[in-house]
Amino acid sequence: MPRFTDLRTRDVRFPTSRELDGSDAMNPEPDYSAAYVVIGTDAGDGLEGHGFAFTTGRGNDIQTEAIRALNPWIAGRDVDDVLTHLGDIGRELQRDSQLRWLGPEKGVIHMAVSAVLNALWDLRAKREGKPLWKVLSDMTPDEIVDIVDFRHISDALSADEALSILQAARPTRGEREARLLEQGYPAYTTTPGWLGYSDEKLARLSREAVADGFDLIKLKVGGSLEDDVRRMGVAREAVGEDVKIAIDANQRWDVPEAVWWVNKLGEYHPYWIEEPTSPDDVLGHAVVRRDVAPIKVATGEHAQNRVIFKQLLQAQAIDVVQIDACRVGGVNENVAIVLLAAKFGVPVCPHAGGVGLCELVRHLSMFDYVAVSGSWEDRRIEYVDHLHEHFLDPALVEGGRYVTPTMPGYSSQMREESLARYAYPEGAAWADENAAQEASH
């Protein structure tokens, strides 16, 4: 009877701030990082689960420590029992009566739960010899419902309602799975639009995006209105009228300012405004949505848990649900959110980028397509072409669509040489950086 060994964690950071990749109105200089965890067993089969929480640099050590604090819930437990009851372990991890005080179900401790649950799902998928989206899509509606923690969302989505949604999609799963393997899943790209890029770079990358087959690109906004008007003009001219341009303020505005600013950009008809204000402000998003229509409102990458998503949907505050693979409670809570979105008829367009997020979220959207909403209409997964080379099963986008992954697992495993090189602060990438900085002083 195999048992889990101790969690192994690593603080892994990429010095992305050097190039201003990833620069936006609230995150001027991120160093994309992963608080990384490996869950091994004594089975001797060579299989391990890999997971991580994504951060932007400082604090990745705190996040790593929080993951380590969950070791007592995993180490020594029966592998088969845990992996066949991932709904139970998810509820246990979230409900530890002392650790939950640090959240509850939000921030550092919740992202730690996410990393551990994602690693467990990765291991389960590897053991089943399937990619995660396929593992989820092959589960019965009852098994999927059991993953979900309905606490605090049952007023909006009951277990019975979730079951009905899943049962309705079940007879046609096979057709969609075949289509997915053949055609992949729609993507959009944020690559052209970082705030730190010059107009020339923005125009060039925008044209390249269209040539690459994307029909939606995204621009960061919220630094200065004058710049935003100019950059929207540059982008619109570069891509023409038929390509959608989404804009993303990364929480920069207060509610009245958001309405005013977005409407100032109206002549370039942005497709959606993303994170116009605080991710905690359900009522604020509802006001913005009412006052910038027909421009859509999107949010979710910083929505802390299913209770916030529930309210965003109840309040009709958003047109687009943007799940994040590593902020909420892992696969489990994302399944809950995908089901909530289906109940309310709102499309899911995952947040990605950072490090590893593209790799992970494609599995969730593909599961949504095969087994939940049954549609990819108005749905696209974000794509950013950063840091994929560090993963064993990197995200691949062709002709504006994510290629459907087939490698067993959750695509969450980084290459051993990357883990070593970007280990913070001792890895070679940082040792070089520190040496260079010292030499320049």
Next chain:
Amino acid sequence: MPRFTDLRTRDVRFPTSRELDGSDAMNPEPDYSAAYVVIGTDAGDGLEGHGFAFTTGRGNDIQTEAIRALNPWIAGRDVDDVLTHLGDIGRELQRDSQLRWLGPEKGVIHMAVSAVLNALWDLRAKREGKPLWKVLSDMTPDEIVDIVDFRHISDALSADEALSILQAARPTRGEREARLLEQGYPAYTTTPGWLGYSDEKLARLSREAVADGFDLIKLKVGGSLEDDVRRMGVAREAVGEDVKIAIDANQRWDVPEAVWWVNKLGEYHPYWIEEPTSPDDVLGHAVVRRDVAPIKVATGEHAQNRVIFKQLLQAQAIDVVQIDACRVGGVNENVAIVLLAAKFGVPVCPHAGGVGLCELVRHLSMFDYVAVSGSWEDRRIEYVDHLHEHFLDPALVEGGRYVTPTMPGYSSQMREESLARYAYPEGAAWADENAAQEASH
């Protein structure tokens, strides 16, 4: 020109779970703990700022680590400059472009900001030779407004509106200060009502509370309805009809269950239901409030920041605002929340208990009374008679009222011998515990 030295942190835990003090429906066995920070200077005046985040045991090490991560924002900086611009430092700490990813403004990283800001206010008050409530109450309306971060709340409370509230209360500050020093501030007690106590202990402690001058006691509920009905009967019989009984579910219920359960206890006319459901569920609280009226709804000890409080007020979801001294961003954000509550005309009744919370929150309510709302009508500070002996300036309640503190500082400093004895895991209190456990195995 004195400068700050490095932050000194300590992981301090009290083994309260041995006695089931503090047991409720979601926190059956808390070990009340403080992630403690001392901020020193090189001024040579012997003055240091003390602050802490309160946790319930496991994870206190993560919280302590998060406080340490803020050291670069403090160490080496000009003491006079920082202490006269605590609004600026508050905004800086919250907006670190990398650390904010771990929140933003919620959970572990936000509580770390709270601990550091509270320690800075403690030091400022000590240097001014005044208790914190008096420091705040002596500031001009403009100076107070400058403490507040209006980002993401300006749609509900502008700086001008805040200024008007403060100016209206200013001419009569002196009268209320005199009354406060003479009469203290109203309190209520949770001491009788922990879920782990027997009926006999509940009845005895309830009678003692009334004899001690309290006119409101609080019972933990949400374990089983049968028990709650019986315990409400015991408490009501013990205190009679004139004393108010509040009930507290500690987030235990979903929304429909909360409405159903609270109404089942209606015959004992509970005064308020506290934390009926998820602290993140603004819309859920609004439904509960509508459906259990005239029983009031109270919440806030787990409300993560001013944006959640803003929405609870905008949605008319609560009758009682329960601020916590250590969860939101310190004195700064609590001043924002007290001003929001005044704007909406909802009374503030702080959450206390744990370790050190009674010591701290009395300063905030007293400031509210003197300089903001100008009233203590329908307002009471929670009181629990635990762990006060560890503080240099312990909370003192006489005749059902908090005695107004006069010692300079924020009352946040623990005795050196307590810090040493309860240091985790090396302190004598835990060494004994661990030795006893080992001996019994």
